Amino acid sequence: MKKRAINIALLGIGTIGTGVAKVLMNKTKTLARQAGSPIDLKLVVEKDTSRYGVLGLDKKLFTDDYEKAVKNKDIDIVIELIGGEYPAYDFIKKALTNEKHVVTANKEVMAKHGARLLSIAREHHVGLRFEASVGGGIPLIAPFQRDLVANDIQAIYAIVNGTTNYILTRMAHDHIDFSVALKQAQKLGYAEANPSNDVGGLDAAYKLGILTSLGFDMAVNFNQIYYEGISKMKSKDFRYASEFGYAIKLLAIAKRSNDLVEARVHPVLIPAESLLAKVDGVYNAIYVTGDLVGNVLFYGQGAGRSI
Amino acid sequence: MKKRAINIALLGIGTIGTGVAKVLMNKTKTLARQAGSPIDLKLVVEKDTSRYGVLGLDKKLFTDDYEKAVKNKDIDIVIELIGGEYPAYDFIKKALTNEKHVVTANKEVMAKHGARLLSIAREHHVGLRFEASVGGGIPLIAPFQRDLVANDIQAIYAIVNGTTNYILTRMAHDHIDFSVALKQAQKLGYAEANPSNDVGGLDAAYKLGILTSLGFDMAVNFNQIYYEGISKMKSKDFRYASEFGYAIKLLAIAKRSNDLVEARVHPVLIPAESLLAKVDGVYNAIYVTGDLVGNVLFYGQGAGRSI
Numbered sequence: 001m002k003k004r005a006i007n008i009a010l011l012g013i014g015t016i017g018t019g020v021a022k023v024l025m026n027k028t029k030t031l032a033r034q035a036g037s038p039i040d041l042k043l044v045v046e047k048d049t050s051r052y053g054v055l056g057l058d059k060k061l062f063t064d065d066y067e068k069a070v071k072n073k074d075i076d077i078v079i080e081l082i083g084g085e086y087p088a089y090d091f092i093k094k095a096l097t098n099e100k101h102v103v104t105a106n107k108e109v110m111a112k113h114g115a116r117l118l119s120i121a122r123e124h125h126v127g128l129r130f131e132a133s134v135g136g137g138i139p140l141i142a143p144f145q146r147d148l149v150a151n152d153i154q155a156i157y158a159i160v161n162g163t164t165n166y167i168l169t170r171m172a173h174d175h176i177d178f179s180v181a182l183k184q185a186q187k188l189g190y191a192e193a194n195p196s197n198d199v200g201g202l203d204a205a206y207k208l209g210i211l212t213s214l215g216f217d218m219a220v221n222f223n224q225i226y227y228e229g230i231s232k233m234k235s236k237d238f239r240y241a242s243e244f245g246y247a248i249k250l251l252a253i254a255k256r257s258n259d260l261v262e263a264r265v266h267p268v269l270i271p272a273e274s275l276l277a278k279v280d281g282v283y284n285a286i287y288v289t290g291d292l293v294g295n296v297l298f299y300g301q302g303a304g305r306s307i
Numbered sequence: 308m309k310k311r312a313i314n315i316a317l318l319g320i321g322t323i324g325t326g327v328a329k330v331l332m333n334k335t336k337t338l339a340r341q342a343g344s345p346i347d348l349k350l351v352v353e354k355d356t357s358r359y360g361v362l363g364l365d366k367k368l369f370t371d372d373y374e375k376a377v378k379n380k381d382i383d384i385v386i387e388l389i390g391g392e393y394p395a396y397d398f399i400k401k402a403l404t405n406e407k408h409v410v411t412a413n414k415e416v417m418a419k420h421g422a423r424l425l426s427i428a429r430e431h432h433v434g435l436r437f438e439a440s441v442g443g444g445i446p447l448i449a450p451f452q453r454d455l456v457a458n459d460i461q462a463i464y465a466i467v468n469g470t471t472n473y474i475l476t477r478m479a480h481d482h483i484d485f486s487v488a489l490k491q492a493q494k495l496g497y498a499e500a501n502p503s504n505d506v507g508g509l510d511a512a513y514k515l516g517i518l519t520s521l522g523f524d525m526a527v528n529f530n531q532i533y534y535e536g537i538s539k540m541k542s543k544d545f546r547y548a549s550e551f552g553y554a555i556k557l558l559a560i561a562k563r564s565n566d567l568v569e570a571r572v573h574p575v576l577i578p579a580e581s582l583l584a585k586v587d588g589v590y591n592a593i594y595v596t597g598d599l600v601g602n603v604l605f606y607g608q609g610a611g612r613s614i
Contacts, residue, residue, distance in 0.1 A: 023599060027457060034456040131454065137600035139450035147438065147446035149341040150334060275606065278585055292330060293444035296607035299582065300600060 009043040012082035070095040080104040105132035111209035138300035151290030153215040160207040162282035162302035163198035201227035208252035227265035247277035316350040319389035377402040387411040412439035418516035445607035451521040458597030460522040467514040469589035469609035470505035508534035515559035534572035554584035
């Protein structure tokens with residue numbers, strides 16, 4: 001019996017979208033075997049339709065009409081990789097109400113509207129998956145949702161921004177200043193031309209919002225998360241820290257304290273011998289304490305092709 | 308609408324079984340909320356039925372008849388925690404053919420008969436879960452089965468035996484001999500009175516068999532896994548290793564090499580700066596390299612209440 005293919009629409013074809021399209025095209029056999037059905041990339045929605053040439057994709061797959069894609073009857077799964085809050089939020093919502101499963105890497109949308117979108121998904125009996133929104137390819141969201149559910153989580157300590165972790169690593173090891181390390185990161189493609197969301201801590205705060213809502217099973221008001229970046233760090237801070245046996249990391253922290261949960265992002269002194277202190281470069285790590293499982297750490301590369 | 312409860316039969320009530328029974332009794336609300344139905348411990352099968360007193364469980368829940376439990380029509384899920392190959396294998400098989408979901412922590416059965424049992428489970432449209440068979444509570448098996456399936460795994464390097472890792476840590480840090488460290492481990496409950504399965508590498512080899520079959524999507528003949536333990540290690544080995552910048556760990560290694568996969572367990576010199584070298588005491592860690600995800604590490608406490 002030949003099974004009907006699972007049809008995919010891909011919204012947005014930047015760095016990550018290009019990577020996803022390549023995997024869908026190049027790993028058809030592995031994906032079909034694991035999914036139990038062939039997986040077809042049916043539609044790529046992108047304003048700049050000239051990009052089909054770069055990818056070697058059939059021109060006919062391309063369209064610039066997002067609305068049509070999220071309503072198209074042939075589409076089973078919509079992968080949203082536009083980024084940013086709007087219009088991404090609207091497209092995700094429309095796709096879900098049109099009974100399409102949605103996969104997104106959009107941390108801003110999930111941090112601000114995750115609870116609402118998950119409830120829309122439940123109403124329409126479709127899945128909303130956001131594994132790549134925190135920690136890139138590290139299996140993390142799903143383990144929180146499924147494997148750790150019997151745990152009461154006490155605390156989460158996480159390095160979730162590869163850009164700032166790379167900069168802090170360079171500052172610590174090479175004794176250079178923030179601005180020099182930032183330029184190196186930009187040169188290597190680890191920091192964007194406008195790095196403010198990363199170095200200012202906002203990106204980490206989005207991710208902490210998502211982790212907090214999952215870990216503590218609560219609706220998080222994103223505006224209540226305190227965040228502070230790394231741009232004020234000086235080279236000498238690392239020298240002093242090291243003398244006293246500490247490393248400096250930008251940590252996203254969520255902790256239960258009595259009936260409340262505190263959530264904050266800022267640079268933290270951590271013992272040099274701890275595992276989190278050894279997480280260098282663009283790597284991410286998420287340290288979780290649960291009542292049954294004890295301490296668990298997930299480690300790997302963050303989002304993007306190289307960060 | 309009140310949902311029917313999910314009824315559980317627990318086979319074997321040793322250290323781990325006791326822990327599971329306590330969670331089922333003490334976390335009813337969390338479990339019911341997450342599962343969507345109440346979860347009832349209906350039956351505890353144990354030869355020594357006097358143990359109900361220790362647990363504060365209703366005497367009526369206890370039986371010594373394994374056969375009946377795996378055929379009982381009211382039971383939805385069988386949790387097998389007897390351990391060892393037989394009769395555990397037979398009970399798991401019977402439970403599956405009687406259309407019960409099975410949860411097991413049995414690494415020996417899964418390493419030797421996993422492929423066959425998983426295919427029986429598929430035939431009868433029930434689930435066979437073995438998350439706790441490797442790495443205790445660390446979410447690991449499920450991420451392999453679900454979240455990393457698009458990856459071609461290139462290599463797995465794993466510390467999967469808490470007993471030997473504790474002994475090696477003590478030998479390295481306290482400059483003591485194997486026999487002294489083993490005695491300490493036994494005193495703390497980290498090693499059994501007969502520690503041969505752990506210190507001889509067999510326990511790690513079972514777990515490697517399971518990881519290899521999952522990671523490389525293949526049926527593994529357990530007898531082809533090479534394993535070697537740590538009882539020949541001397542205190543001076545650690546001194547020399549440290550002088551050259553290395554740590555010594557008992558690693559379970561599975562690697563693709565051309566069309567073959569090699570799988571072996573033995574003590575390994577690893578660079579002191581690597582993350583695996585920092586995994587001390589009874590902790591476990593599994594380092595995986597995949598073509599899409601790059602390097603990922605899972606870290607946490609191994610099986611048992613404390614190991």
